[in-house]
Amino acid sequence: MKEKQVRSTAAKQHIREILEQSGTALSQPEIQEQSEGVCDRVTVYRVLDRLLQEGEVHKTIGLDGMTRYAICKACDHDHGHQHDHVHFSCEVCGEVTCLDKVIPELKLPRGYRLKEASYMISGVCPTCN
Amino acid sequence: MKEKQVRSTAAKQHIREILEQSGTALSQPEIQEQSEGVCDRVTVYRVLDRLLQEGEVHKTIGLDGMTRYAICKACDHDHGHQHDHVHFSCEVCGEVTCLDKVIPELKLPRGYRLKEASYMISGVCPTCN
DNA sequence: ATTTTTTCGCAACTGTGTTGCATTAATTAT
DNA sequence: ATAATTAATGCAACACAGTTGCGAAAAAAT
Secondary structure (H helix, E strand, O other): OOOOOOOOOHHHHHHHHHHHHHOOEEEHHHHHHHOOOOOOHHHHHHHHHHHHHOOOEEEEEOOOOOEEEEEOOOOOOOOOOOOOOEEEEEOOOOOEEEEOOOOOEOOOOOOOEEEEEEEEEEEEOOOOO | OOOOOOOOOHHHHHHHHHHHHHOOEEEHHHHHHHOOOOOOHHHHHHHHHHHHHOOOEEEEEOOOOOEEEEEOOOOOOOOOOOOOOEEEEEOOOOOEEEEOOOOOEOOOOOOOEEEEEEEEEEEEOOOOO
């Protein structure tokens, strides 16, 4: 059982940089647009998959059904990830932001066993407000 | 300005019945599967759109990015809809259920103006537990 | 420098959701 | 009841996100 080594490639570095600079969660098309032909569409998807596996990034599904990826900031890499934070989708600018600090409280009815939660809030962000 | 009248068709009745009997949120493919060729794929989408417009149904995006529709139960049709309830997606059976009663509390950071919320929880439902 | 292993690009494909348009079915008016 | 009107349907075609196979290219290991 040999572990797959983590390889650093041009595309990967570039995509991580885009995500870091943006600060918001980005979809493949959004990344593609910002990286003007650095690599193929498929490569973007594969790099994002790898970054996800390596725990550098987390994934969220927007209200538009679009998959977006964002750099993990508030994640504890040693003790499992904290991906149950809130994502905010701005109606005006369309940006999806991670609200790391916000942790919603909720009580599930008896019988339901929670495993993962995804909170998607839409509204107007501070910049557009 | 004449209003578009609400028309009752075979496809519409059939699809509403499927949703009522299921009790869970269903996607177009799931509805299609249960209705064995009652109508075209496109018609299902259009009927669901109409039911949504008429406020009989609400829409939710799953963690799989799939759009699902469910009959509105806890909605107050006179004073606007309450669609901000929690949806629970079971890892085992794949069913998406509306938890009408569960209302999560959360405090947004200053500057953010909430308009709509979508809470998607995944885990194991009572039946599969 | 050579081998090994991973990543990349391309083409092709799957599946969800949408649109235009001619036809059909449900209301409404006669 | 019948004709006129208006909305719903089916079909074909399309748009676009996401995936897969495979040979070529690029990293890392030897």
